[in-house]
Amino acid sequence: MKKLLKIHEADNMAVALQDLAAHESILCDGEPIFPTSSVSAKHKIALEDFKVGEAIVMYGVLVGKASRPIAKGEVLTTENVKHETAKVKKKTSITSWIPPNIEKWKNRTYMGYHRKDGQVGTRNVWLFFPLVFCENRNIEVLKEVFEKELLNQKTSDHRLFLRSLISGKDTNEPETIKEKVFDNVEVKFITHHGGCGGIRQDSESLARLLAGYVNNPNVAGCTVLSLGCQNLQVKIFKDALDKLNPKNEKPVLIFEQQQMGTVDEMLKIIIKDSFEALKKANDIARTPVPLSTLRIGLECGGSDGFSGISANPALGYVSDLLVALEGTAVLSEFPELCGVEQELVNRCVSDHEAHRFLDLMNSFEKSVVEAGSGFDMNPSPGNIKDGLITDAMKSAGAAKKGGTSPVEDVLDYGEYISKKGLNLLCTPGNDVESTTAMAGAGANIILFTTGLGTPTGNPVVPVLKISSNSELAQRMPDIIDFDAGPIIRGEKSIQQAGEELLEFIIDVASGVKTVKAMNLNQDDFIPWKRGVSL
Template structure:
């Protein structure tokens, strides 16, 4: 029989409803009876004890809010009676000991990856087209149409056939989509963006570092880069950014500047000839065995619900710990969603310098948000709130579970590239696509993405594995969900057992045996962060 409520941490003074609860229902918990005051939807919280105005509210063992009105024992927590509150952190106060999980059965496991000359190993092999400035987006789109038409032989998909039949007033049997590839070992991807000019110079420099990170990412075999010529993000700025993170770059990077090449026709002709030859050569690269220590896994959550911090995120956390124990890399980002858990993360930093850098980045980020007339407390979305995440600290405490318990080996600002195996903190917004985009730019060759509401986010060069916090979502949106952790909520699997399943799935995706749902849907999302306010 499934439990109806759960207390996540021993010191919490709230309970999470695992199922819908009805008014006046009496639930036995820890040798006491709790009468539910009003109807409570699954994923929402009820008070374990009467909370007076100003009383602090704890969940996941940390401060997540304070009562703005009296909440009776058994009463539901809402945005009306609870306000965001988080603990203030000023410095590292201690060191947290870590006992790695037992990973003996995984030590000799390998994945089939694409080995790069700099020692990195890709889980995909991509030739990437991108512009340095938005003025070239049109040409990128032209090239995308040309290359995809010739390198991917596609029949009309079912939706095209449906519209065609409606136009012709002939609704009949629909032809199913079918795709064949000219090259087996290389994918060709295209990204566009609204940056590179028109903003402050720092925005262009930040974009240069991000794009350089995409070239260095082990999933990329080489790139075709388009420049207009007069924009802020000059070719030399991009080249310096690439040299800074990859001083001995061996990947081919084909550069074209429209204002130096004459007509669009002349430029496209040159690009197509040279790029095709390079893509054909990159297709010769084949997968070979690599240790799991070569995995660099981004940890993301989006469209979170009240179960995310109980099932999906802790599963990612234990998987992260397993990967770290194997010598691999994990990346935890979304700094607005670490608000309230800073002390734990600071104390987990191996080096004092990184602890100070983390706090400095957090404080600067929060100040920029406050200066714009907002605050981290505005981070939960309407969907988050509807499904039980009513304060930023509550959302953050659950989101931080993705990072497991391992030591923090490095803290990176946006656009910096991963250099140390282990758990890394990366400064990004909480926006799903901006954060995922940034982690891939810092070297992630796999991204694990949890969701409780359903988010179809993907990435053009890195497989994104979507993890649902509940089984209802996995059934309802089966086309976007790869792994369902609803078994944890029902008590059918432990976090540890679910993590074993997840790691096996990661190895299969990294080896090309399984395509993530986001990849199958061609969900190639790419949004750079303009270093203003973005939550």
Template sequence: MQKKALKVNPKDNVIVALVDLIAGETIIVDQHEYKIVKNTQAKHKFVTEDLSEGDKIYMYGIIVGKAVTQIAKGELITTENVKHQSAKVEKKTATTAWSAPNVDKWKNKTFSGYHREDGQVGTENVWLFFPLVFCENRNIEILKDIFEKELLVEKTSKHQLLLRSLINNSTEDEVDNLNEESSKVFKNIEVKFITHQGGCGGIRQDAEALGRLLAGYVKNPNVAGATVLSLGCQNLQVQIFKDALAKISPDNKKPIIVYEQQKSGTVDEMLNGIIKDSYEAIKKANEIKRQPAPLSKLVLGLECGGSDGFSGISANPVLGQLSDIMAAIGGSTLLSEFPELCGVEQELVNRCVHEKDAERFLQLMKDFEASVVAAGSGFDMNPSPGNIKDGLITDAMKSAGAAKKGGSSPIQDVLDYTEYIQKPGLNLLCTPGNDVECTTALVSSGSNIVLFTTGLGTPTGNPVVPVIKIASNTALVEKMPDIIDFNTGGIISGDKTINEVADELLEHIIKIASGEIKTKAQILNQNDFIPWKRGVSL
């Protein structure tokens, strides 16, 4: 029988409703009775005791808010009676002990990936086209159209078939019979295309950051090589990009084809050269084949978006358990979204192996929040209307649940935006909470798989790396099966444990990393790419 409510931590003075609760009913949680004061929807919280104005709200064992009015025992907390508050953190105060999970069943497991000369292993084999400046977006789009039409003959989409049937006054089945089946010219290589709005017109620091971001994409193990387009006069000069790549990959062996329009004559002449050179390079990259690799070669990016009141007790803890497994077998994870770590800083700094990393994390958080305040906002504005509607009413509450993706293992390194992962184990990566900006950054820092938890549903994908959508609840899977890859809702219903679901998820990851199955984002051709613009336009 499913529990009606859950107290996450013994220190908490709020309880999560696992099902809709009716005003007046009495429920029992941990042998204590609570009479529900108001109708409380699943995912929302009620208090365990009478609270006065100014009293602190605790969840996950930490401060996540404060009462701004009196709240009666059993009463629902809302944005009207609770506001954001988090504990102040100045420095590392302790060293957190860690007990690694038993990973005997995973030690000799492998996935089938693409081995690179620098020792990394890709879960995909991608030839990437991208511009250094937005002025070249049109040429990228022309190349995209040319290469996709010739290298991949795709079955026409059902939506296009619908329109075709209406135009021809025929049935969809009749039109479908005339449609060609998919056939790829090259079996071992994907050709992907990136466009963006950066590279010039803003502060030089943003152009340099974009250069580092794109260099990270070339360095990413899923990329076999790249075709790079430059106009010539932009802030992000070719040499800046090359210097950024040389810094993170000094012995780069991947083929990089660079064309600069202002040195190439007409567009036709440039495109002819690009097509010939790129085709030969793509043909050679197609010769690379999958081979077995240990799971320690996986670099998992950890992210959440469209979170709900269940994310922090189902999907995110599953990623936390998975992160701990990866740390124990020598693999790597990247925990991102710094605005969603507000309120849990003390736990995280205490988990940092090195004092300098603890100090750096706090400084990055302080600088990030200062820039947000300077723009007239604050981290407390992070929860979206959808978050709030589904039970995440303060940033600290959202953060406490989001941080569960990082498990409990020691933090080996702290990285700023565009820095590339260097150490196995859990790493912190400074990114915004914005879904696509975060995913874009995780890939640039070396993730070869991104794990994306969601309670409300989001279609985010990436052109280079598989993005696995992990639902916090079964209702979402049933409502949006076209974008969700994996369900952790069995934890909420009480049918499965976090450890059981984490093991199932890792088996699923291995299949995706080996190319046995595609993610829903890949099937939908969801190739999102948005750099984090930290400065202003000039």
């Protein structure tokens, strides 16, 4: 196994693939390197001497500048490197693309839920949500009622543990678990803290997001609760849904509390009407559909120094395979594309998409700077501890999730996918805000890489977790679905891992396998208020 990896021929730094001892001789690109001190795996060392202000290059792009002299073999840290990116104004070249070989995938299908508008779901969810936070309690009541009666969930081990503490003796009571009421439909519930207060634009943005969830192919229909007097009026929500899909034929049940009397009376009506709708949604069955109907969201969170050389490139290869099969991929987290704008701009299919991407990036960064921060503040303490010391370094690795295919479209937050191929979606780098937005944009499965471990999920879209290293997969097996660690050890190529991952995706999309986030009922939903969030 290699000890040092120089990723791109233009790089002047290398990644430690394992812990290195001070002064040991290590071959890197045919040249001996002597670390000036011990180096932890995932961290970077200089391949040449740097003077103050000299450019530091990784993945072939500028990721920082030396803030003090750095000796060849020295570890790069926040103390000797500062964030720096190249300035981008327009396309400088046209990027050609050679698609991967898709012969073995051409005639493959998965078992999906075909919707009347032509979209295909990987799940069949009946969704409950409020238009305003005032209805959160009623949503929680409905959640308890429907989950207990429809899903017949077994008492959790944690409740049994508490019960044993209360009684002072072990509690191993056998439970009679009835069969699930429905085979083909799930119930899921969203709560949030929006819909009133703040500014009117917040409610309008939330309306577009919720309309995107209703329109998501994984959703069969929905139950919507409104108080009546809030900023996010029923009409605003209906207008957003109509604008998104004027021919929407999904059942949308809307209940307004201020028009319905007591809470008890209202809940009984909601339960009755929703149950009748669920019976019809349960009649929808999976049928074979082509892989071109897959829409994958590409996400990373809790990244480490290996993410950009194992898990993220594996996702990039899957993205390229799917795009070549006329499917769709969505790359988000704009603060984590800082520093790789030129590559993405050059990959845009037209000047229109290139300009829109730069405009959204510049507007986002401007709002952050005006608030007294900056994209350079994006790396978390966990990122830095594991070797991602500048935002540009983190971004250069994060962008690998998008593969190498052309950028067909650029979407602002709250907009919905309309073109196949690779799409860029403006979101924060925050894991849940980003995955929330991708589901609202129509993704029917989300691929989520992590090097440190994160339990993020989504109420309507399966979130498949890919670890960048095998230690994480072994330490947190309850949240990791796929291990990309063999890439680091040289046991698998990026292509091999990507092909195995695509097979896993097909099984998840077909309902053959469930992802760990679904098993944990990890149903995260956080709308982005268009303020500062990195």
